[in-house]
Amino acid sequence: MEKVKRLLEHTPLKATPQRLAILNEIASMGHADLETIHNNLSKNFPSMSLATIYKNLHTLKEFGVIKELNIDNTKNKYEIAAQPKHHHLVCKVCGEVTDVFLDISTIGPxxxxxxxxxxxxxEVYCYGTCSNCKNKSAG
Ligand SMILES: [Zn+2]
Ligand SMILES: [Zn+2]
Incomplete structure (x- = not known):
């Protein structure tokens, strides 16, 4: 929790327990969508509604604490913004999103x-089939 608290230090946002729980969820999952965050937090915060989480995500995004990933044909996912620049592999079968560090510096020139x-x-999104899903269909 201390780690995610630091993400709010340079913003005027208060470190409310809900906000920290949302950030913690995103940080531990890497990429998380609204419904998943809601499901995972409902045990500890039964009164936290989807709308409340959505509002918090929107605010966190506005202040650059988190980033929204707009992925084709799937729910938008959120990730912590303060990370080394990376790209995303998206599995079209299971929806898994994986960070990948590619050198695409030649695209600019x-x-x-x-x-x-x-x-x-x-920012590059590569769509395809992850190794897990490939193994499953082969087996
Ligand atoms: Zn997959
Ligand atoms: Zn990512």
Whole structure:
């Protein structure tokens, strides 16, 4: 909890128990969607509604504490924003989202040549089948 508390230090946001629990959930899962956060927190915070969690996620996103991942054909997921830059592998079978550290630094210069576009950063989503799902279908 202390670790996630620090994420709020540079924001005007109060470290409420609900907020810390939400951040803790996202931090421990890596990527979490609204319903999963709600399910996991309902034991300790039975009165915390989906709407309350949604509002908190929205605020945390606004202050740059968390990031929303817009993934095709699945619920939006949230992750802690203060992480090394990375990209995402999305399994179309089980929906698992995996962080991957790829060097895509050559994309910038290519786009500059082709489109005259200055790239600040790129974020890549790769869609496919994860090794778990591949093994399952093979077995
Ligand atoms: Zn999978
Ligand atoms: Zn990620």
């Amino acid at each position: 290519q786009l500059k040549d082709v489109e005259g576009f200055d790239v600040d950063y790129c």
